Amino acid sequence: MLTNLSIRNYALIDDLNVSFPEGFVTITGETGAGKSILLGALSLVLGKRADLASLRNEEEKCIIEAEFSIGNYGLKPFFEENDLDYEQQTILRREILPSGKSRAFINDSPVTLDILSRLGDSLVDVHSQHQTLRLTENEFQLKVIDALAENQKLLGQYRETLSAYNSAKKEWQSLLDFQSQAAKEQDYNSFLLQELQSVPLKEGVQSELEEEYGQLSNVETILESLSQGNQLLNDEQIGVLGQLAELKRMVQNISDYGPSFEALHERIQSVFIELDDISVELDALQGRVEANPERLQEVNTQLQLLYDLQKKHQVASVEELISIREDLSTKVGKVANLEAEIADAEQRVASKETELTALAESLRKNRNAVIPKLKNMLQKKLHVLGMPSATFKIELELAPAFRSNGKDELVFLFSANKGSAHGELKKVASGGELSRIMLTIKSILAEYEHLPTMIFDEIDTGVSGEISNAMADIMSGMSKSMQVFSITHLPQVASKGQTQFKVYKQEVGGATTTHIKQLTESERVVELAEMLGGKSISDSALAHAKQLLQFP
Template identity: 30%
Template sequence: MLLNLHVKNLALIEEVDVDFEKGLIVLTGETGAGKSLILGSVNIALGNKASKDMIRKGTDYSLVELTFSVSETCAKQLKKYDIYMEEDNIITVTRKISEGRSISKINGETVNIKTLKNVMSLLIDIHGQHDHQSLLYTKNHLDILDKFAKDSILELKEKIKEEYSKYTKLIKKLEEFNIDEGQKAREIEFAEYEVNEIESANLKPEEDVQVEEEFKKLSNSKEIVSALSEIYNALSYETAGGLGDIINKAVMDINSIKGMDEKISQFQTELYDIDNLCRELTSQIYDYNSGMDFNPEYVREVEERLDVINHLKLKYGNSIEEILRYKEEKEEYLEKLNNMTDEMESVKNQISELEGTLNNLCTKLSEQRKKAAKELEVLVKQALVDLNFIAVEFEIQITRKESIGENGFDNVEFMISTNPGESVKPLVKVASGGELSRIMLAIKSILATEDDIDTLIFDEIDTGISGQTAMKVAEKMAKISRNHQVICISHLSQIAAMADSHYLIKKTADENSTTTSIKKLTRQQSIEELVRINGGSGITEAGLIHATEMKDMADRTKSNLF
């Protein structure tokens, strides 16, 4: 049950904080006073899209906060979304809208929009001004019937959905086999060519890197040999004036004076190290150059190998690993093509088996729907009579579609006759706007007894009705409110008179701003609001007498109803 609505900085609303109680709650007000804003604020809390234009001028955010008291059953359902109750099973839902972003919280914990919508679907059900028009689409008739059938078909629907998912995957797989023999032969020939081309290359892991390094070395071998020869000559011990020759002489000179001073021994040791380093370096350079025997044939072989590898890279991947992986994939594809006939037969058999399973499941589902439809027909007809349909017939026609879907194979359509002697016809062809509104109310009143949602909101469901019919609608709303909290935005005095709690939505303006407010009315204030709704130009004694009689009659009606 909705305990409190707190709205701040939303369009014309500066700040509204209102407490709600059980029973039938009616909100009334002048046209344009902001009744739709109240419903809009609840829709924002439900997770619906909120425009930044709704932020009140002069502020940088809008805030909507709803506080609910929930049943133990609902509390258990909320746990699957990791929502746990505060003390006394209280849950607070907050949504803050600012420039370019929105933040949703439940009991102070931030949640995403999907979780917000899932949670709110368990707490509140809103019927907007034009929702009755959904009855014009027959696909919605199936949803309504299934909501009524609920637990009796839930397991079947889940099983059908699961099996249908398998079925569609197999159908898609079968379509992949849909190639003629000529195309299949071409596919095999091309795949074999690609596999053989890669196999014949006899590639080794990381070979491309090694070959590229070898080719780079060989391509520059002349320049390398020439440069290293110059370095070798510069370091040589055999060439007069070479660094080695100079170091050798220095060693001989240091040896001739080594005993003359202890410090010279240190110089001798360091000079020996330099001599050894120079001899080792010249030896390594000599060995490297000796091994650089330039062989044009070997260079050509390395170049050709590199060309093969690069050619395969262009066709099959950027590395040896990718090329080999491509080869594996092609080999698997070849195996699939070669075994296609057998595999296709296997898939066909699986499809046939699933079709049989689905057909059996859908038949059972259809039987359950037909059983539920008979019950729903009786209840809807009675509810329509309660809503002042004098001579009404209502039937639910269930026919079989040509194909099976995830919801089975049933096509459901509501049929109605509102005039004596006329046969039932599709609801979409015969019902007027006002009749659609009452039919939807009848359906809502029935579904309300089948679910655990405590709070129902109706936005001007009384559109297009008046007089005795309006009184019947008011009675129906009162009946629903015995087991559910019903919040109704209305412009009819018959419904307002039936309210257990009556709130006035009012718009005030000054030079600087316009503000919408909401106020709970006392019994006397409610009677005065009834006078206004009835079209009085002012509060007159006659108007007050009539409004008081309406209120008293509504109280008696509610007393008799229960």
């Protein structure tokens, strides 16, 4: 319920703060006093678009705050989904800056206008004569029937299954699309895959082949270098090993004369051993290296094939070719197994469709069961509201496809007069009739659902005192399970409120401002007397006002 509303620098409002009780609240005031301004400010904090013209002082920002008690609204999942702090006393705030920009907050956390609007829709339902078109929408009409049929749990199962069904259909269609496209590319992909599989692709193979090619194509140079190196080490006259052996003997003769001589000898010995190993390795390499023109040609062919493949696939390494080969293998293999996958996907769709059809049929059965009850309730309540001949024709027809709320098309026809043909609400019902029908439907919904705060904005315009009494009784009845506001010009309606507020204007220092206050019992008598007979209050008007309020 709405517990507090604070408005600053909006239209004719300078600074206003008002707290509201639960139950049935009526709001009265002269035409032009600012009742619509209050609604406009509330609509802003509920997420409606802002207008810079709404600022009272264009050099200051406008701030509107609304506090709600939301403990019974089941809104924790909404707060968790949007990463917001959940508080049973939740504050919505809207700021409109002089620049024209606006900001929105929920419990001091900045939010987008969309999030604020979605939460606002769950907190307040504003109903006026020009907002009755929703009544003519099939989805809303089905919602009323589902409330009476207690279809909420079944609808939850249906929507969960519908989501799974749509996902299965999407997957199936994706496979069909892939099959259609892949069929065109299959032959070419198979050719590319065979071409890549014909080459021994493995990591490092290119480096190995390039190294081998370098050796095979330079055999003579390698052998000549190895031979010369061997000769340098082992020549009898000037061989390095011979010279080093002589040096080693010389230093060995003095190695016993101190640690430094011994260390020098060890170093020469180490060098000699290393060079001797090198000599052995040179000799071994000479024995292994030999010219092999056939192998050279083979290596060259393999390298050219790798280079050509890299150029063809526009890559620079064997590793990238391996990745392409794996992708092609997956594609070719997937196409080969696609028929089985498509059959499985089609079976999943069929299974979900069967399950969905059964749930839709259960929804239809429950709906058909309560339609007579709904027609009876509507006609009975409308009779009290001055529409004794109002009748409805409500039927369900099978829709061609699954919808978010089942597989039903609703025929919801209305006739206000005896002998008149039934027709669509939006075509045959007047604005006043739509208002009374909507009030009736909302009152029925209130018996089966926990509705948000309801605001009826002058829906009693143009009706007689007797009918307005009946409308007030309906709103008062609704307020037993929810908070209901009625903005009204009719004393019969205003008197039925558990609490009454008055909106009025004051002129101070040449500036006009709008205010609102809760009326005391004596102030209510005066206000109702003015509504009955004008500013010149007569004794009979006062007596009538007391009678309406049931005051002694």
